[in-house]
Amino acid sequence: MSTTPLIPRTAGPRPGGRSARVQAAIHQAVRELLAEAPRDSLTVPAVATRAGVTPSTIYRRWGDLGQLLADVAVETLRPEATPEDTGSYQGDLLAWLEQYRDEMSSGPGRAMLRDVLGAGTENTGKCALYCTQQLDAIHERAAARGESTLATEAVLDGVVAPMMYRILFAAQAPTNEDVASWLDALLQAPRHST
Amino acid sequence: MSTTPLIPRTAGPRPGGRSARVQAAIHQAVRELLAEAPRDSLTVPAVATRAGVTPSTIYRRWGDLGQLLADVAVETLRPEATPEDTGSYQGDLLAWLEQYRDEMSSGPGRAMLRDVLGAGTENTGKCALYCTQQLDAIHERAAARGESTLATEAVLDGVVAPMMYRILFAAQAPTNEDVASWLDALLQAPRHST
DNA sequence: AGAACAAAAGCGAAATATTTGCTTTAGGCA
DNA sequence: TGCCTAAAGCAAATATTTCGCTTTTGTTCT
CATH class of the missing domain: 1.10.10.60 (Homeodomain-like)
Structure with a gap:
């Protein structure tokens, strides 16, 4: 009760x-x-x-145990460093998205997602926040370099969301090729902000 | 044996x-x-x-209780009818996506998603399967009418995935306007198959 | 520094929930 | 009909969760 x-x-x-x-x-x-x-x-x-x-x-x-596991998971998921600097916006984005895919589609990664989502507290928000912050960091670094960029929201909707959808619901997790092709689709079509 | x-x-x-x-x-x-x-x-x-x-x-x-709740949730989530026929592909798609958004972003809907994802069995796959089947049904109906269509996978990645990402992780659920704009983006840009 | 206060942890008993071995019942099949 | 098996019932043994009360600890105020 x-x-x-x-x-x-x-x-x-x-x-x-x-x-x-x-x-x-x-x-x-x-x-x-x-x-x-x-x-x-x-x-x-x-x-x-x-x-x-x-x-x-x-x-x-x-x-209960679920809340505790969710806390531990979200704590583990917190990024400890800014995204790796590969020298270019597209390189940074791809590298970060691929490592994020690795982390989230691994056994432990999926277990942590389950714990966080199953508990259903504001921990889920933190999870998304960390992701957004990392993407924002990449975005800012690119802006400082004078490169044209995508809105973080576009990356979330265009790459992160499909990736998570498959990790959470699909029989087989997405591959790095999937990630690359989702990202390519974004980089070709829409207006970048300069 | x-x-x-x-x-x-x-x-x-x-x-x-x-x-x-x-x-x-x-x-x-x-x-x-x-x-x-x-x-x-x-x-x-x-x-x-x-x-x-x-x-x-x-x-x-x-x-345990979690598995039982997940079973009940996925059972509840099973569509009991084919998607409403509005007369056109785009109408069918939009109507179905909006009702899906309503269902999934409601209190009970989110609770069921939590139960299913938290349990982490093949129930998650069923969840995605139901969605895919409904979208396929809309697709087939449109094909029978001779309309040009999107691949179901494109709709999943372009609309369903961002929608679910927000429902699961974001502070505020997506709106019907969000759904409409995601769908519009798909309908304008990419090659439809005829 | 010392005393008082509040928040959080410890403890243990009571209440609940879970597991398990064995028995019983209900359906399927020859 | 009469076995045969899978699933359900039952109840005792365990394990867990809850809760009232006490003790500890860190902070704040003189």
Whole structure:
């Protein structure tokens, strides 16, 4: 029964405080256990034990295993660097899209997507935000070089969306050739902004 | 060795048998309870009670609540009729895409998507299959009329995929205007097959 | 620095949910 | 009809989740 408020969620109040330490221990425990055993044998008590924490801590903070897994997933998905600089806009775009495809269509990538989408919180928004931010970074770098570019939204709709649709729903994941051809279609047809 | 079964998980061996009746009762119970109480207060024992069945029946057949919900969702999502005939290809397409958007971006629609994607079985494939089949039906009807058409795959990539991407990841769902403009872009640019 | 406060964690008992071995029932088939 | 098998029922054993209460910890105010 879910009558409880279930407050903030993902971030402890300040870095370095107890909350932050406990959260880090729990996230770490989840990652370790996911590496050791199949995902569906993971339980809250097991995570708690590994993290050196009581189960009720986890239940009070996350509510259930799904929310916790979603948090860990979105945390893992957060880009740790700006997209690689290949020297050209089209090169940057293609390189980033291909690595994104690799990551998302892999076993662990798909599992993380499932966790995030299955939980259905604002974590899904973060997921899309990270993607948009990386594309924006590529866009800005190209603009600084004076290259003509596509709107980030066009890339999202033209490449990322079909890619995700196939990863999520289709029997077989998209290939790098698919990605390249979606991108080509965009680069040929529509008006670039200069 | 009898090579028989290859049993699909969701369907009892024959319609009318005990399995089929039990499955129907359980599906029905899930739908009723979902209509009465918030989704996360649903439990397997509650479903079992409502369906007049023992919990172990559900656990043995579906494994857990998530799988059962995914089954019910994909069953609900199955189209019960061929797409409405508006008289023209473009009319048919637009009408169907708009109703699909309505359905998928509604509260219940999003919940069902979450259930299906979160469970991560071949149910996701069925979901995409239904969509493809409806689009193919529209395509065939247009071909029979002698109209020029788009490849179903183009519609999937150009309209359905961006639509789903936003429903799943974005803060705000796409509008019918979005759908219309995605479709327009397709209809103007690329080669139609006659 | 020290005291007081609030937020979060620990603990353990109670309530629920899940698993499992065995029995019973219902359909399919010779 | 009378076996035969797959699925359901039942109930005991486990495992999990929830919840009230206590304790710890970090922050803030003198």
